[in-house]
Amino acid sequence: MSNILRRIEIPIFLTIVFTLIQVVPYYVYIQPLDDAASYIQRWILIVLALATFVGVISILQVHGKNVAKRSKGWYFSVIVLVFTIVMALVGLPLAEVGLGDKNPVYLFLFNYMLQPLSGTMYSIIAFFIASAAFRAFRARNIEASIVLVSGLLMLISNAPLFTVFWPPFKTIGTWIFAVPNMATNRAITIGAALGLIALAVRTLMGIERGYLRGGGAEQ
Amino acid sequence: MAVTTVLGIFIQGRVFGLVCLLVIMGATAYFIRQAQAGKVPTLRRLAGVDAIDEAIGRAVEMGKPIICSHGIATLRDATTGPQTIAGLSVLSYVARRAAEVGARLIVPVRQTEVWPVAADVVETAYKLAGKGSEYKVEDIQFLSSDQFGYSSNYMGLLMREKPGANIMIGAYWAESMQLAETGSRVGAMQISGTAQTSQIPFFLVATDYCLIGEEVYSAGAYLSKDPQLIASLAGQDVGRIIATIIVVLGGLLTTVGSKLILDIMAW
Amino acid sequence: MAFLEKFMDMDRRWVYLLSWIFVLAPLLYPLGLPIPINQEAIKWYDTIDKIPNGSVVIFAPMYGTSGMPELFPMTVATMRHLWSKDIKVIVVGFWTEGPLVFRTLLTQVDPTSYGKVYGTDWINLGYIPGSETAMASFAKDIPGTVSSDFILGQPTTSFPMMANIKTAADIDLIISIETGTPGATEWLRQWQAPYGVPMIVGCIGVSVPGMAPFLQSGQIGALLPGLTSSAEYELLLKKPGLAVAGVDAVSMSHLMVVALVILGNIAYFATRGSKGGKK
Numbered sequence: 165m166s167n168i169l170r171r172i173e174i175p176i177f178l179t180i181v182f183t184l185i186q187v188v189p190y191y192v193y194i195q196p197l198d199d200a201a202s203y204i205q206r207w208i209l210i211v212l213a214l215a216t217f218v219g220v221i222s223i224l225q226v227h228g229k230n231v232a233k234r235s236k237g238w239y240f241s242v243i244v245l246v247f248t249i250v251m252a253l254v255g256l257p258l259a260e261v262g263l264g265d266k267n268p269v270y271l272f273l274f275n276y277m278l279q280p281l282s283g284t285m286y287s288i289i290a291f292f293i294a295s296a297a298f299r300a301f302r303a304r305n306i307e308a309s310i311v312l313v314s315g316l317l318m319l320i321s322n323a324p325l326f327t328v329f330w331p332p333f334k335t336i337g338t339w340i341f342a343v344p345n346m347a348t349n350r351a352i353t354i355g356a357a358l359g360l361i362a363l364a365v366r367t368l369m370g371i372e373r374g375y376l377r378g379g380g381a382e383q
Numbered sequence: 384m385a386v387t388t389v390l391g392i393f394i395q396g397r398v399f400g401l402v403c404l405l406v407i408m409g410a411t412a413y414f415i416r417q418a419q420a421g422k423v424p425t426l427r428r429l430a431g432v433d434a435i436d437e438a439i440g441r442a443v444e445m446g447k448p449i450i451c452s453h454g455i456a457t458l459r460d461a462t463t464g465p466q467t468i469a470g471l472s473v474l475s476y477v478a479r480r481a482a483e484v485g486a487r488l489i490v491p492v493r494q495t496e497v498w499p500v501a502a503d504v505v506e507t508a509y510k511l512a513g514k515g516s517e518y519k520v521e522d523i524q525f526l527s528s529d530q531f532g533y534s535s536n537y538m539g540l541l542m543r544e545k546p547g548a549n550i551m552i553g554a555y556w557a558e559s560m561q562l563a564e565t566g567s568r569v570g571a572m573q574i575s576g577t578a579q580t581s582q583i584p585f586f587l588v589a590t591d592y593c594l595i596g597e598e599v600y601s602a603g604a605y606l607s608k609d610p611q612l613i614a615s616l617a618g619q620d621v622g623r624i625i626a627t628i629i630v631v632l633g634g635l636l637t638t639v640g641s642k643l644i645l646d647i648m649a650w
Numbered sequence: 651m652a653f654l655e656k657f658m659d660m661d662r663r664w665v666y667l668l669s670w671i672f673v674l675a676p677l678l679y680p681l682g683l684p685i686p687i688n689q690e691a692i693k694w695y696d697t698i699d700k701i702p703n704g705s706v707v708i709f710a711p712m713y714g715t716s717g718m719p720e721l722f723p724m725t726v727a728t729m730r731h732l733w734s735k736d737i738k739v740i741v742v743g744f745w746t747e748g749p750l751v752f753r754t755l756l757t758q759v760d761p762t763s764y765g766k767v768y769g770t771d772w773i774n775l776g777y778i779p780g781s782e783t784a785m786a787s788f789a790k791d792i793p794g795t796v797s798s799d800f801i802l803g804q805p806t807t808s809f810p811m812m813a814n815i816k817t818a819a820d821i822d823l824i825i826s827i828e829t830g831t832p833g834a835t836e837w838l839r840q841w842q843a844p845y846g847v848p849m850i851v852g853c854i855g856v857s858v859p860g861m862a863p864f865l866q867s868g869q870i871g872a873l874l875p876g877l878t879s880s881a882e883y884e885l886l887l888k889k890p891g892l893a894v895a896g897v898d899a900v901s902m903s904h905l906m907v908v909a910l911v912i913l914g915n916i917a918y919f920a921t922r923g924s925k926g927g928k929k
Contacts, residue, residue: 191401193386193394205783208459212496212779219495222525229521237543265750274750278529279715285531286716289557290903292564293585294669295662298910300588302918312915319908322855322878325901328684338689346862349580352596353863354626356462356578359597362619363465365408371415371611372468372603376504396844456831461782461839463831531716556830557716557856568662580860 176370183368223248247273314340389650398650403625411618418614426613431574431592432605435473435550438572439480442547447571448487450546451477453501454553454577455493455533463554465600466578467497470553471504472603477550478508482517486547490523491540493533498525534558538565545569551590552576552599563589576602654917665910672906676898683898691882693872697850698728698825703736705822706815710837711755712828714747717854718754723893724852724880725827726755731887732825733764738811739772740821742796744784744832749776749800768801769809776800781832785840789818818845827852834861838869850874 182204189198227241235241254270256263264270301316303309320326321337366372387395414424442449453470456463474490481488490505492498502523509518526536538561541549549571551562559575559582566573567589575586576594586593594602597619604612633644701707709732713721732739743749752774766772775796778784788795792815793806806812814820818841826837826849834851841847848871851861855876864870874883878900880893 191394191397191404192392193388194392202787205780205787208783209780215496215499217495218498219525219528222492222498222523226521226524279718282529282531282714282716283719285535285561286557287719289560290673291666291669292560292589294903294907294910295665296560296564296585296588297907298665298914299662301911301914303915312911316908316911319904322876323901323904324685324878324881324897325683325905327688328686331686334686334688341859341862342866345859346866349860350863352578352580352583353860355623356580356596356600358619358622358626359578359600360462360465361404361407361622362411362597362615363469363600365404365411365618366604366612366615367468368408369411369415369615371609371615372472457781459781459783460831462835530714554831581856 172373172376175376176373180368180370183364187364187368220248220252314344396649399648403622406625407618407622410621411615414614414617415611418610423610423613424617426601426605426616429594429598429601429605431576431594431598432602434572434574434592435477435606436480438548438550438574439477439484439486441572443484443486445547447547448489448544449477449481449548449550450489450491450540450544450571451548451550452491452537452553453497454551454555455530455558456554457494457496458500459496460554462578466554467494469599469603471497471500473550473552473606474501475504475508476603476606478505479512482509482512482514485514485517488522489540489544489546491533491537492523492525493528493530495525495528498523530556530558534561537562541565541569541571546571549573550575551586552594552602554579555582555586557582560585560589566590651921654920658914658917658921668906668910669903672902673899676902677896680895681898681902683901685878685881685885685894685897687882687885688879690873690875691879691886694850694852694874694879694883695731695886697872698731698735701735701737701823704738706738706740706811706820707732707823707825708740708742708821710742710744710824710826710828711748711751712743712745712826712833713751714745714829715751717829718751719896720854720877721827721829721852721880722751722754723877723891723896724874724883725751726759726891727880727884727887727889727893728825728827728852729755729759730764730889733759733761733766733772740811740815741772741774742788743777744781744836746777746779749774769799770811773806773809773811774800775806782836782840785832785836789841789845792816792818792820818847821847823847824849825852826850828857829854830857833857834864834870838864842869852880 185197185204186201188194189201223244227244229235230238230241231245250269251273254263254267254273255265258264259266297315301312303312317333317336318340321333321340327334363372389395389398393401418424439449451474453474454463454467456467458464458467478488488505490501492501502520505523506515506518506520509515524540526540527533537558541562542565546566546569549562549566551559551573552575555562555577556579559577559579563573563575563586573590574592574594575590576599577583577586578596578599580596583593583595587595601616601619604616629644629648636642636644709729711721711725729739741752743752761768761772776799778788778796780787784795793812796806798805799809821841824837824841824847826834828834828851834849834853837849842849849869850872851870852874853861853876858873858875861870861873861875865873874880877893877896881890881897884890884893
């Protein structure tokens, strides 16, 4: 029995069936099929809720092992485990016992730790962009020169310091945004959408198996 | 809400899309049949995908691990889910090659729902390479479901492990610059790819090779060298031809004041 | 020449230090640089100002704590503008931290100071899990998707303003303030294209190039990109706030990057001539 369940045809069949149930109602009006698609969307939410625990288990496995073996940097793993457990416990939706998103510990951790840390991590991008721009924006050839000039013009057009002294900078930046950038973005978006359709068609036909175990090859 | 239908069954406004989808599917099926008969289309080279073997070899020579991530999106989203699937296809190939050459493979994961899929893909790849005993589940690491928790964890991983290769193919957002720049700092050979238009410039600037847009979706087919998958890419090109014809015709007709193309697309 | 080569190859940590100085200094010692008002901010202001009385608007903070530095100023300014008008506002989030961001906004902007009553003039429906799937479901059946509100936990249909709001067809405008996915493209697919609901988008600078096709086609009515435009909007509202306070730092950081790039290229060409060039 377990050998039958491990056959690759089963997940491929399920993928095709559920894909059709979601795709067909978009084009064809059949009320029972529409209802089936809605039910399956709710099943997805239930599966997702259960999948939440998978992440916690992985964290406990990786960091728990680090702590147990006193691996290099094991004390950082202690911090990860402590905060994972504390945040999970105080965030439980049990308002009757004072837990949940109004719990003082939860609010403290969210407002004074998560918020500043998230903002800091996001802000680091600015440093990296400056460093990457300095290294990469060199006029080595024609294409690089075009990137350099257009990048500089866009930077200048977005800074009030420059546009207040020479307003045409803003006009040039707006033109770059509205003409070459728009055309390129449109082309990439259409191309990516076609690639996406092709991948979906391959999945629907059961020939795209990379996401299945071992690329779909038989063991 | 009442639904307006055409011929009593097709939803108004979506018939043209359905026709295009069926044409692309038909073309894909045609080219697959041709491939089964021995006529496999030739693909243009994708430098980034060709470089994956080079990156894996470099990591082995340096005695360093390989880090291969598939993006931070779920499998469910309409535009980013397929990128995750594409990233998992690449992961499958990288895992098999890493197992064959004896390189350690670390897979950072953001989405809990993707973790079991990634773990299964890697484990089976190791088994197919005859190295099932070398598979380590703790190398498939769930880092954090928070975007910047994942990013900071991944950056730490790069700084500590100093991989020989950092392969990032999938859907990425703001963390793309952070990961690419950190990978560059530690000297890893980096191959990236995403269809997120806002992140492509960051990858192009900071990584050694970058797959742009639809090349991400083709990577799995390209690596597998499976004739059927390669033939399916020709079906994708039929869609591109349709899109080009519509753009050119639509531009010309709209310029002269005709709404024919718009009316057809509104069926 | 050796100096120029060293400059080209300088340790990136010097660039980080320069960035830190150029951003921090104007925040501590504001320069008061002038801020010209541009078309994007004017269009955003006009679009909101011209919303007819009695309209129903969805206001969606589609970002988390990481996006707050850049998007929170425009969120605050937009809510002030909306509450100053006679329109109904439904606040809803498809990002987990969206409701928490809005809670932070409520500590800075008091709707009762505008004479707004919760449940009659505005309502917060909280976070709806499921991303694009949830947005599609929300469009088809608003009270069915969100059975109770976020603040009081009472049935959605019990509030006076929700009496006649059932589907996307009952909504007059979507205002989405966002950093990524789910965001504008999901709104376009699930609300704008099928139901024709107009939408305007406020976003971070990085997302702006990708919005160009939708702006040009009219699918997005107005776009407010980043902190600089938020500052312009605050000035139009005559309520300078966080964005105006941060614009000097934007200008100085841009100046630094422009200067570094130009100097880097000068060094590149100078050294390329003498030693066959370096990458």
